Amino acid sequence: MHLCKCYDQPMQIIVTGGAGFIGSRLVAALEAQDSGHRIVVVDDFSSGDFRNLRxxxxxxxxxxxxxxxxxxxxxxxxxxxxxxxxxxxxxxxxDQRQMVERNVESFRRILRFSQSRGFPIVYASSAATYGQADGLMKVDQEPAPANVYGFSKMVLDNLGHEARELGMRVSGVRYFNVYGPHEAHKGRMASMVYQLYRQMKAGQRPRVFRDGQHLRDFVYVDDVVDGTMRAAGAEAGVYNIGSGKARSFNDIITILNECLGTDHEPEYIDNPYEHFYQNHTEADISRSRKKLGYEPQFGLKKGIRAYVDWLELHDAA
Ligand SMILES: NC(=O)c1ccc[n+]([C@@H]2O[C@H](COP(=O)([O-])OP(=O)(O)OC[C@H]3O[C@@H](n4cnc5c(N)ncnc54)[C@H](O)[C@@H]3O)[C@@H](O)[C@H]2O)c1
Structure with missing residues (x-):
């Protein structure tokens, strides 16, 4: 175990949101490194679940x-x-005040605490900062959040930028549409891969917004964890963490049908979130490749297959 020089205590890695979907996968990956560092999770369980940290x-x-x-x-x-x-x-x-207050003040506290201490901070940003822009999303393009969630992440990016100007090692990782094990607690906010899997397992037709051709950069959680950990050891900056490819909801249904040996036709429904819905998200990951050595290992088919294998063993929801 690595001990802190002054107090003979182990050195610590702090993971906020560690009881959540991505956080708990990150915690497991950090523990698997067996670095001797003590891992401390800060999580108020507002959406997370202890079962992710069993x-x-x-x-x-x-x-x-x-x-x-x-x-x-x-x-x-x-x-x-x-x-x-x-x-x-x-x-x-x-609730704009609640979203901004919780998301931004959390980060501000961490930055204040960390100032002049020198260790790296990696925070989760989001593709939602790009808003309804279509096509390849580049880290340097103008942010245009279409909802207050995306707005709060944009403010995190602003604070991260200011902190870097003060010499702090702060990196933002803009996640795209993440899917994979440990997301069931998110309910209707879980990925479309999970929602469609559950519907098809229940023998129902998979429901997607008309006409299933919206494009998303779906990225497997293990790739996201890998990119996040790489960011802690790399040049501070903002990085897109996606698969680098845009695929449709219809593609997910086709792959799930293959995995489950079913033949469900999609049912198309109206989209109530049209005013801030993204038609096309796709990460430009060229900077992440170059600066982080990030290379997604899971294409959509491989990722869904791995996830379905896991769900068939673990999902009791
Ligand atoms: N899942 C995605 O597709 C996706 C996409 C873009 C960005 N992100 C970002 O990645 C991060 C992780 O998301 P997730 O999908 O794992 O969601 P999640 O809801 O499973 O995890 C969030 C965790 O943070 C905890 N939490 C929330 N507010 C807190 C607070 N103020 N103080 C302490 N704990 C708090 C929750 O209890 C939960 O365990 C988030 O910052 C999210 O905005 C996720």
Whole structure:
């Protein structure tokens, strides 16, 4: 175990949002590295679930990041890195004050605590910062969030930029449409891969917004975790973390039919979120490739196949 020089305590990696979907996969990957560092999760369980951390060997602080006294909890500890994934993740929440206050103040506290301490901070941003722009999304293009969730992530990017100008090692990872194990607790906010799988397993026709041709960059959670961990050791900046390819909801249904040995026809329904719905998201991952050495390992077919194998063993929902 790596001990902190001053207090003979293990050095710590902090993961906020560690009881959530991506956070819990990140925690598992960090533990699998067996680095000797102590892992501490900060999560208020507002959307996360303890079952995601059933095999966790570290400590957990169940407080909202924006209320936690970071100095009191961690001021005497030597920190290796902070991964900040905690966030309101229900993108349909329309209470603007609640969304902005929780998401932005959480990050501000972490930045204040970390100032002049030198360790890297990686925070979760989102493709939602690009808004309804169509096509390949480049990190340097103008943000144009179409909902308050995307707006709150844009403000995180602004704060991250200011922190880098002050010399802090702060990186933003803009996740695209993530799918994979440990997302069932998200309910209707879980990925479309999960929603469609559940419907088809129940013998129903898979329901998608008319006419199933909206394009998304669907990215498997293990690729996302890999990109996130790479960002902690690389040049500070903002990085797109997607698959680099846009695929349709109809494509998901075709692949799920193949995996499940079924032949369900999609049922097309009207889209109630038309005013802020993205028609086409696709990550330009050239910078992530170059600076992080990030290379997604899961194409859509491979990712859905891996996920269905996992669901068939674990999903009891
Ligand atoms: N899943 C995706 O497709 C996707 C896409 C883009 C960005 N992201 C971002 O990735 C991160 C992780 O998302 P996820 O899909 O794992 O969602 P999730 O809801 O499963 O995880 C979020 C976790 O953060 C916790 N949390 C929320 N607000 C908190 C607060 N203020 N203080 C402490 N804990 C808090 C929740 O209890 C939950 O465990 C989020 O920042 C999200 O905005 C996710």
């Amino acid at each position: 095999h966790f060997r570290g400590d957990i602080i169940s407080r909202p990041c924006e209320e936690l006294d970071w100095d009191q909890h961690f001021g005497r500890q030597e920190i290796v890195s902070i991964y900040h994934l905690a966030s309101i993740t229900d993108t349909t929440v329309s």
